[in-house]
Amino acid sequence: MRLLTYNIHKGIGGRDRRYDLGRVISVIANERPDLICLQEVADGIPRAGGVNQRDEFRRAFPGFEAIYQTNHCFRVGSYGNLVLSRWPIERAHDVCLRYLNRKKRGAQLVVVASPAGPVHVINWHLGLHESTRQWQASYLLEHHCYREAAHLPTIVVGDFNDWRNTLAAGPFSRHGLRQVTEPLHRFRSFPAYLAMSALDKIFCCPQVEVDRAHVVRSRLARDASDHLPLVLDFRLRHRVPRAEPSHHAVTQGAVPAEHLS
Template identity: 35%
Template sequence: MQFRLMTYNIHKGIGGIDRRYDLQRIVDVIRYYHPDIVFLQEVDEGVERSRRDRQVELLAAELDFEHFTYQNNVAVRNGHYGNAILSRYPLGEQLDLDLKVSLKKRRRALITRTEIQNGRASHTMLLCNAHLGLSGFERSVQIKRILTLDELEELSIPVIVGGDFNDVWAEHGRKLMFPLGFECAVCDAKTFPAAFPVRSLDAIYYRGELKLLESFTGRTKLARQASDHLPVIADFEFESGATS
């Protein structure tokens, strides 16, 4: 069975060039690529700059995602923003992993499980959506914290870790994740700034009985306008016989 995963820093629905709030542009970008699972970062809820919209609920409704979960990371006047996951498949209990490093902005990783049914076969997969810090030291601490999770020690199920890693050269991701069996689906695609991307900030890593079919960056004209990041997309297939 195949599925498509996207990770996308939506910048609260504010365009990277025109600085205009237009969540419909984000909807249209996501819809164009038909993902089954979407990792989102910088999702607003109740914030004046985004008309106090509950963005994850609006996105889920507009895109017909029956399952979604949201994580409040950073408090803003009258609201907050954080990470979210949209899914065509059921999501399990949400785990909020604290990634805060002393004197740095509060950051967390959103972790959950999904179960994908394919006829009689059932596939359970662990999902981790993270928005990492701006300094190399901060990112190193945060990735190590993710990798020491008890949930990641369960080697019997596939794991996907993705999001805005702020890891320009994919240095920390490769150095820390490869030794634990992770492979890179997307880790050096230029995604920032969206209009003229020169930095590789967004990544998807995976481990377990998954086969990477294709990965690419969304580079449509609208994707260059809708946010300050481009989305990255990866197509996977469960390896033959992989069930849970």
């Protein structure tokens, strides 16, 4: 099974600053993923063609189920996270990760019915401040929407903005999730045209067996966005019984009062 995670920068190239969503779609299609986790997917932003990009991705990947989460709104348009799955999505939650009055961030939690059994996938885009990221990771990993599926094979992916890599030894270690994207020098993904920082990461629980993880470094990928995509080839260590299908649910996680003082 193959998962791809990618901050697409709204389809705007990191080097030429040209909007061309077709380049992003080609980069993704060339990797032939089964699960696609995207960040900064635009909806109605003039600079990004003014289109609903989630619909563009649905057309580009027919047969994939799609779940979208709005994160940041502008005066005109917005952007957010998008999960596309070759297999049925049996459960889906949105969790708001806004910390204090800082920029709104979010996480998508989905349970996908893969051929080997259900897989719990988290797609997120974390904040720019160290204190914010520490709170966001801890809050999500202790959230009831995460805990209700934490017994399943779990994969956490996205743009972590964790350039110092402090989350691995903190919240993720406490919750038994290991970092797949290390050593860091092999997983530098930003800026795409001259990657120096490993901002995009993948964490897995012990039930997920990793065959290979790598950064896509093609010429097209270096031009299509300001981030490079990551690809994970994985298996489940043990077959897990299929989760009972349920309707998609959306849960907005409010910031606890003690964090607002």
